[in-house]
Amino acid sequence: MTTLHPGSAPPTASTGAGPATVSVRGLSHxxxxxxxxxxxxxxxDLDIHPGEVVxxxxxxxxxxxxxxxxxxxxxxVMEGSVTVxxxxxxxxxxxxxxxxxxxxxxxxQGHNLLRCLTAEQNVQMGADLLPDxxxxxxxxxxxxxxxxxxxxxxxxxxxxxxxxxxxxxxxxARALAAHPRLxxxxxxxxxxxxxxxxxxxxxxxxxxxxxxxxxxxxxxxxRILDVADRLVRMEDGRLWASEATLG
Amino acid sequence: MTFWQGRRIPLAWLLLTRQPMxxxxxxxxxxxxxxxxxxxxGFRDALFDxxxxxxxxxxxxxxxxxxxxxxxxxxxxxxxxxxxxxxxxPDVTGTTPVHWNLLLWRNPKTKGTRSILALxxxxxxxxxxxxAVTALAxxxxxxxxxxxxxxxxxxxxxxxxxxxxxxxxxxxxxxxRLRVAGLFTAGASFGADGNILTSRxxxxxxxxxxxxxSIELGLIRLRPGxxxxxxxxxxxxxxxxDVSVLTKQGFLxxxxxxxxxxxxxxxxxxxxxxxxxxxxxxxxxxxxxxxxSDHLPEYATLMAMGYSLLTLLGVVAREGxxxxxxxxxxxxxxxxxxxxxxxAATKLPVAMAADRAITVFLMILVMCMGSAAMAMRKLGDxxxxxxx
Numbered sequence: 299m300t301t302l303h304p305g306s307a308p309p310t311a312s313t314g315a316g317p318a319t320v321s322v323r324g325l326s327h328x329x330x331x332x333x334x335x336x337x338x339x340x341x342x343d344l345d346i347h348p349g350e351v352v353x354x355x356x357x358x359x360x361x362x363x364x365x366x367x368x369x370x371x372x373x374x375v376m377e378g379s380v381t382v383x384x385x386x387x388x389x390x391x392x393x394x395x396x397x398x399x400x401x402x403x404x405x406x407q408g409h410n411l412l413r414c415l416t417a418e419q420n421v422q423m424g425a426d427l428l429p430d431x432x433x434x435x436x437x438x439x440x441x442x443x444x445x446x447x448x449x450x451x452x453x454x455x456x457x458x459x460x461x462x463x464x465x466x467x468x469x470x471a472r473a474l475a476a477h478p479r480l481x482x483x484x485x486x487x488x489x490x491x492x493x494x495x496x497x498x499x500x501x502x503x504x505x506x507x508x509x510x511x512x513x514x515x516x517x518x519x520x521r522i523l524d525v526a527d528r529l530v531r532m533e534d535g536r537l538w539a540s541e542a543t544l545g
Numbered sequence: 546m547t548f549w550q551g552r553r554i555p556l557a558w559l560l561l562t563r564q565p566m567x568x569x570x571x572x573x574x575x576x577x578x579x580x581x582x583x584x585x586x587g588f589r590d591a592l593f594d595x596x597x598x599x600x601x602x603x604x605x606x607x608x609x610x611x612x613x614x615x616x617x618x619x620x621x622x623x624x625x626x627x628x629x630x631x632x633x634x635p636d637v638t639g640t641t642p643v644h645w646n647l648l649l650w651r652n653p654k655t656k657g658t659r660s661i662l663a664l665x666x667x668x669x670x671x672x673x674x675x676x677a678v679t680a681l682a683x684x685x686x687x688x689x690x691x692x693x694x695x696x697x698x699x700x701x702x703x704x705x706x707x708x709x710x711x712x713x714x715x716x717x718x719x720x721x722r723l724r725v726a727g728l729f730t731a732g733a734s735f736g737a738d739g740n741i742l743t744s745r746x747x748x749x750x751x752x753x754x755x756x757x758x759s760i761e762l763g764l765i766r767l768r769p770g771x772x773x774x775x776x777x778x779x780x781x782x783x784x785x786x787d788v789s790v791l792t793k794q795g796f797l798x799x800x801x802x803x804x805x806x807x808x809x810x811x812x813x814x815x816x817x818x819x820x821x822x823x824x825x826x827x828x829x830x831x832x833x834x835x836x837x838s839d840h841l842p843e844y845a846t847l848m849a850m851g852y853s854l855l856t857l858l859g860v861v862a863r864e865g866x867x868x869x870x871x872x873x874x875x876x877x878x879x880x881x882x883x884x885x886x887x888x889a890a891t892k893l894p895v896a897m898a899a900d901r902a903i904t905v906f907l908m909i910l911v912m913c914m915g916s917a918a919m920a921m922r923k924l925g926d927x928x929x930x931x932x933x
Contacts, residue, residue, distance in 0.1 A: 372849060372930040393853075399929075400851030406932060410846040412556075414563035419554050426553050427851055433552040456563075476850065 317384065319480050319512035320346040320369055325378035326535075327364055338364050340535040342378070346512040348479070351503055351525060354516045356532035362516045363484060365532070369514060370402055370482045371395040383479055400427045403473030403511070405483040405502070409465035411457040417444060417468045418453040424475035443471040447501060463494035470502055474509065481506050483515040492521055499525050557863035560836065571832040572872045575909060578825025579876025580883070582818045582905045583897075587884060589814030591895035593801045598696075598732040599662065599740055600797050604674040605641075606773045607780070608796045609763035612789045616803035617662070618736040620645045622759035627788045631763070631780055636771035641670045644748045645761035647737065651717045652702035659700050662737035663691075663718075665748025672764055678742070681727040685744040690726035697739025719751045735804050763788075818908075825912045829868060833920035837861060841927050849929035858921050865917030869910045876909070877902060 327339040338361040346352050354362050367373045368380055371387055372395075380387040385398050403424075411420045421440040428436065444450055447467040457465055466486060473481060483502065487495030499515075499522045506513045515526075523529060531538045561568050599617065609628060611621035628640040644665035649658040666672055668685040681692055693714075695705035705728055707714045714725040723743075731740050749755055767776055773792045780790045791799065805811045837844070844857050877897075884895050 367930045370849070396848070396851060396853050398851075399849060402851075404849050406846070410842065410932060412840075412843045412846070414559045414840075415554065415556075419559070422554050423556075423847065424850060472850075 318345045318381075319348050319350075319383060320344065320514065321379075321381040322365075322369070323379040325365070325368065325375070325380055327361070327368065327373075327376050338535050339368075342535075342537055344530065344537060346480070346514055348512055349507050349510045351506065351513040351515065351527045352530055353523060353526035353528070354514060354530050354532060355518065355523070358518075360532045361535045362532050366482050366484055366514065366516055369480075370404060371398045400476060401479050403476060403478035403481040405466070405469050405473050405481065405486045407485045407488050409457065409462075409469045409489075411465060411468055411472070413457055416454050416456055417449060417460065417464075420457070420468055421471045421475050424472040427476045440471075440475055443475045444468070446474075446505060447471045461494075462489050463491075463498060466490060466494075466498050467501065470498065470505070474505055474511075477509070479509075479511055481511050481513045483513065483517075485517055485519070486515065487517065487519045487522060495519060495522060557860045557867060560840065560860070561864055561867060564836075567832060567836070571829060571868055572875070574828030574832075575825055575868060575872025575913070576875045576879065578821045578828070578912065579873055579905055579909055580879050581821030581824070582908060583876060583880035583901070584883060585814045585817035585821065586901050586904065587880070587887070587895045588893070589811060589818075590898065590901065591893040592735075592810055592814075593804060594894045595732060596735045596804050597797045597800050598734050599664070599737070600800055602673050602675065602678065602731060603643075603764055603793070604672060604766070605764035605793055606767040606771070607765040607777055608791050608793065609765065609784075609788045610791060610796070610799075611761070612787065614761070614789075615799075616736060616807075617645070617734070617800055618647060620761040622756060622761055623763075623788050625758050625760045625763070627784050628760075628763045628765070630784060631765055633783065634776060634779055636768045636776045637765055638768050639671075639766040641666065641672045641764040641766075642745075642760040643672065643762040643764060644745060644752075644755070646748075646752060648718050648741075648751060650701055650739070650741070652700065653704065653707075653714060653716050654702045657700075659738065661697070661701060661718075661739045661741055663741050663743060663748060663751070665743050665745045668744050675729070678729045681729060682742075684726040685742065685747070687726075688744070688747055688750070689721065689723055690743070690747065691723050692727045692729050692742040693725045694731045694740035695728040696730055696732040698733050701739045721751055723747070735808070736800075822908055822912060825909065826916055829865070829913050830916035830919055832868070833861065833864060833916050834923060836864065837920050837923045841923070842932055844924060845927040845929045845932045848927060849932060854924065857924055857927070861917050861921050861924065862914065865913040866910075869906075869913035872913070873906050873909050876905070880905075 322342050322344040325339055325342040326337065328335055328337050330336050342365060354365070356362055368375055369382060371382065375388040378388070382398060383401055385394065387395065412423065415423065418440050421443055422436055425436040425439045441453060444453060447470055449464060449467055452460060452464060457468070460468065486502065487499060490498060502513070503525045609623065609631065611623040613621040625642050628642055631637055631640055646663055647660045648663045650661040651658050668682045671679060673679050684690055685692065693704050693708070704714050704725055708725050708728055716723050729742065733739060767773060777790045777792055784790065847857060848854065881897050884897055887893060888895050
């Protein structure tokens, strides 16, 4: 299946090579109005390149999730510029954001699987977003992805019957099945024990790299920081040490 | 190919069927509402049908009536010459004049009087569909003989019972002595509690004030293959304004419309059906609303994945459609069974008519789709930004 492992995937990214997957310039964001107004983001600058894994850490309430929702086109940009996959989100319409989201895979803290669908059907909800593919091709693609995350024996199981790690792996397969070029993950290991969390993150990194897909991951988990190509720390709505590259 | 590309995971179906208890409650509610509507509308139509028991006896294609005739209890006369004039049309093969009026019948047992519907016709004329009645008609050639409807109400006396026992049954109408010469079957209706058939000669002797040459009903039979509606059109142009030309169905509709518009029967049963409709709406809305509420985070996830709001509205709409179809089928089956039971118990002419089956289905469809539309408003609360 060529869509799975394109041989032309760009190598591990280094800053400055090719068009950025995500380019954030001077992004600020507020919640509330009047005296209740509270600024959560202050002049953020951030770039993510194809195949690059960027980890975002910081104390809770510092605005990490807000940044994630803005990059994921889930929120309207107020000030500054956010360009995702070549599309400027400042002033974008609801419909433009909806279409862009099809190219952005999202993995949530909870697995957020559809309870009434089997593992295979959940993944296919992702694959169904791909245009010009027959039902059978999309189903085969879903099975292929479940195999890639090591769940080929659990195709017909409901989320209810899967363990936490298995559910998160189904969620990864679902996010990748739509063939995204950017993957956003919000504490994907929060609900998992350390060994399972490690496996999930390794899997995520390997598959994202094979797909040439940029990754922005919010995490509190110190045990997984080493998967990052780049570590970014956020505090009080500002980014720090944004160029601190780890091994 | 387009179909296979368009095919998706049947989300609406899975949302419904993975919660079998909730689905069962929803279907039970819809089925109950459907049965209620079938019963109420069935009774209503049956009562209206019973108002035309006499009208349906006639073997005719077109009828002539006075334009002032509004129902079977107020038949007004018109000149019999119009029937002769109608013969001028090449498609008309035969005409039959009929007298039609209400008379006071004396109960031969209690001697009390009661209004009965009397029809007067030439005993040789072929005007009935039922050959049994036609076979009895020659008995009326002797003056003062009548045929009595054995489905008439008991207040007219034990006429049918006595006659079958071989007794000579005589009554008095308008001061004239009448003898029952046979029994036929029609049935009581709104307008008349009982019916008798008699010859024109006897009829006119009972109502001597009838203007000569005046009849209340003219039957017109057409050449086989002729289009009654077109012949009626031609006759309307041909005949003066003092008669109206109706098809047989128009004749039946005139009577049913009279009872429908001038009595509360239609209103009462329609109200009953409306209550079934409302109960169904409440149940389906409850089910779909809690379904959307329970799955709100999942709907929000789908929106975050790039599914449009329209796609998700489609899912809810399809849930409504599935509920309508699977709630209707058992209601239809139960309706068939109950109609058979009611017909056996009450002799009311109640059966599953195609138009009623369609009406109830459309009402269930509106019920489910309307409830789905209401439940959809809840989908607006699904904000994909909230799920991170």
